[in-house]
Amino acid sequence: MKRVAVLGATGYSGIELLKLLAAHGGTEVSAVSADKNAGQPLDKVIPSLKGFYKLTCQRIEQLFDMNFDAVFLALPHEQSASIGHKFLKSNTVVIDISAAFRIKDPDQFKKWYGFETSSELSGIAVYGLPELKREAIKRSRLIANPGCYPTGAIIPIAPFLKRKIIKNKGIIIDAKSGVTGAGRSPSQELHFSEVNEGFKAYKPASHRHIPEIEQELSEISGGTGITFVPHLVPMNRGIFTTVYAVADSKNIKQSELEDTLRDAYQQEPFIRVIGTPEMPNVSAVRGSNYIDIAVRYDEKNSIVILFSALDNLVKGASGQALQNMNIVLGFDEKQGLTAPPLFP
Numbered sequence: 001m002k003r004v005a006v007l008g009a010t011g012y013s014g015i016e017l018l019k020l021l022a023a024h025g026g027t028e029v030s031a032v033s034a035d036k037n038a039g040q041p042l043d044k045v046i047p048s049l050k051g052f053y054k055l056t057c058q059r060i061e062q063l064f065d066m067n068f069d070a071v072f073l074a075l076p077h078e079q080s081a082s083i084g085h086k087f088l089k090s091n092t093v094v095i096d097i098s099a100a101f102r103i104k105d106p107d108q109f110k111k112w113y114g115f116e117t118s119s120e121l122s123g124i125a126v127y128g129l130p131e132l133k134r135e136a137i138k139r140s141r142l143i144a145n146p147g148c149y150p151t152g153a154i155i156p157i158a159p160f161l162k163r164k165i166i167k168n169k170g171i172i173i174d175a176k177s178g179v180t181g182a183g184r185s186p187s188q189e190l191h192f193s194e195v196n197e198g199f200k201a202y203k204p205a206s207h208r209h210i211p212e213i214e215q216e217l218s219e220i221s222g223g224t225g226i227t228f229v230p231h232l233v234p235m236n237r238g239i240f241t242t243v244y245a246v247a248d249s250k251n252i253k254q255s256e257l258e259d260t261l262r263d264a265y266q267q268e269p270f271i272r273v274i275g276t277p278e279m280p281n282v283s284a285v286r287g288s289n290y291i292d293i294a295v296r297y298d299e300k301n302s303i304v305i306l307f308s309a310l311d312n313l314v315k316g317a318s319g320q321a322l323q324n325m326n327i328v329l330g331f332d333e334k335q336g337l338t339a340p341p342l343f344p
């Protein structure tokens, strides 16, 4: 059994991770941390976990001297940035679900997040998108788990940039997220009466996930420019992303575009290519580690349109974090992640 700790266990990503770990079979959760809920029994704070864990939420400092095979940081960015190094021992892998170590350029990080993180740790962290970086993840001790929106955007776009089927500038990413994407802390704009029956864009062309998406896509294309507009929709979980990209040539066939997705991802256990005339739907991936993707060609305007649907708490956060743990600790990559989506 591998000993793991979940920091930020009482947040949405921490809870999702504990749910997945309860069914993993190769791990023992030896410690969990919380902030306001420190000192409380875990199953009192999270009644859905009653009967699965006999743990009390501790303060992070109480875990510094304990030994773990894997430590998950499901914390606000600032907290991950300030305590990540404390757990980086020779036989411990740290998997950070926050953005603290995702951005390689320290100036970019400070510009978008408003504080400084450790450039040394960001330098050694591997961006944990298994479908693009599996070999590097295997050798890593610090994994920067990707953001939920970036996962939904990068996976469908990457194969088309690799094959130069789309231009690397002027890519428009229009994404819609459920409310759990904002975390568990209450705020006025997340009240039921504010969100229910509403639908709005927020932070157009100014969301923090822009540098992360551009950084990862630029590794493929040598410089990618995106316009990203996120939206909030009244559902608990899920992100649906639509991408508009200008085709690099006019001689493109729909079948060629679909083949590009299938060639790139046919071996991937958690990517399902949805063929014409079907469409991805967040209801078909809910509660699972799948990301469903599709492509269409707008021939009249030479626009390649890409679609993806994922669960922000699973493939967009904790499922992907567990997938990364499986890779780096030598488990079957699918272990604990094979339950089918929740439908209806």
Ligand SMILES: NC(=O)c1ccc[n+]([C@@H]2O[C@H](COP(=O)([O-])OP(=O)(O)OC[C@H]3O[C@@H](n4cnc5c(N)ncnc54)[C@H](OP(=O)(O)O)[C@@H]3O)[C@@H](O)[C@H]2O)c1
Residues within 6 Å of the ligand: 007, 008, 009, 010, 011, 012, 013, 014, 033, 034, 035, 036, 037, 038, 060, 073, 074, 075, 076, 077, 079, 097, 098, 099, 146, 147, 148, 180, 181, 182, 183, 184, 185, 312, 313, 316, 317
């Ligand atoms: N939600 C998503 O869909 C999603 C997707 C991808 C990545 N992420 C990232 O994952 C991280 C966690 O997100 P979340 O949505 O799970 O957040 P959340 O629901 O707000 O939970 C935050 C967790 O961190 C603890 N915490 C808060 N402030 C703390 C502090 N000052 N010191 C120590 N612990 C503290 C909280 O403990 P208490 O409950 O005791 O306050 C709670 O356990 C964030 O960095 C987020 O950006 C989230």
